[in-house]
């Protein structure tokens with residue numbers, strides 16, 4: 151119901167130049183995954199990279215995590231929508247007025263992207279939240295921010311898959327859960343802290359799995375991507391295509 155293509159995989163194209171980005175994208179298939187353009191790629195290549203990926207047939211998640219005063223955030227979200235992206239996000243901690251302004255900016259858009267609120271970064275730990283003056287567990291903070299995101303009318307949240315089942319219980323099946331911090335069994339967590347395997351994440355209720363380095367830094371990125379998708383069919387009952 152959420153998906154014109156069945157695959158939940160969104161590959162994070164975290165590279166710093168068009169050549170590497172397109173070389174990677176040309177080896178992936180828009181039938182098997184979507185792609186994510188984040189701060190590194192967008193800052194290096196600009197909005198043109200979004201169009202180039204769309205011309206290859208990919209739906210694009212523009213992961214710029216807007217966080218600013220309401221009017222600036224709203225205008226940035228509208229500019230992202232005008233690029234024709236499939237999904238765009240803002241930081242939930244920008245507050246309710248910022249979230250409502252972002253939502254309102256898409257009100258008259260013909261084909262509005264999914265608008266998603268970033269809760270607590272998947273690299274963050276309880277200790278780091280405490281250092282920011284937040285005396286809650288990551289899960290408690292995620293649930294609290296998600297309630298605000300839903301109240302402002304956004305489509306869902308970025309969270310860790312570790313919070314997915316609680317979020318699903320809190321917000322229902324249609325509230326979109328986008329989960330980075332995905333690590334196939336045995337792979338390095340790198341700077342991620344709240345992680346799950348692809349199958350665990352799907353079983354916990356994730357809708358979309360954002361996966362970067364385990365695919366993009368692999369010797370054979372396409373084989374890893376295909377193996378992840380095959381593992382979802384085998385272990386989590388998610389059939390792609």
Ligand SMILES: O=c1ccn([C@@H]2O[C@H](COP(=O)(O)O)[C@@H](O)[C@H]2O)c(=O)[nH]1
Nearest residue numbers: 162188270271272330331360361362363
């Ligand atoms: O909480 C968040 C929000 C966004 N990200 C982004 O997802 C990818 C993850 O890449 P990996 O290489 O698989 O770690 C990356 O682009 C982040 O900017 C996130 O990780 N956590």
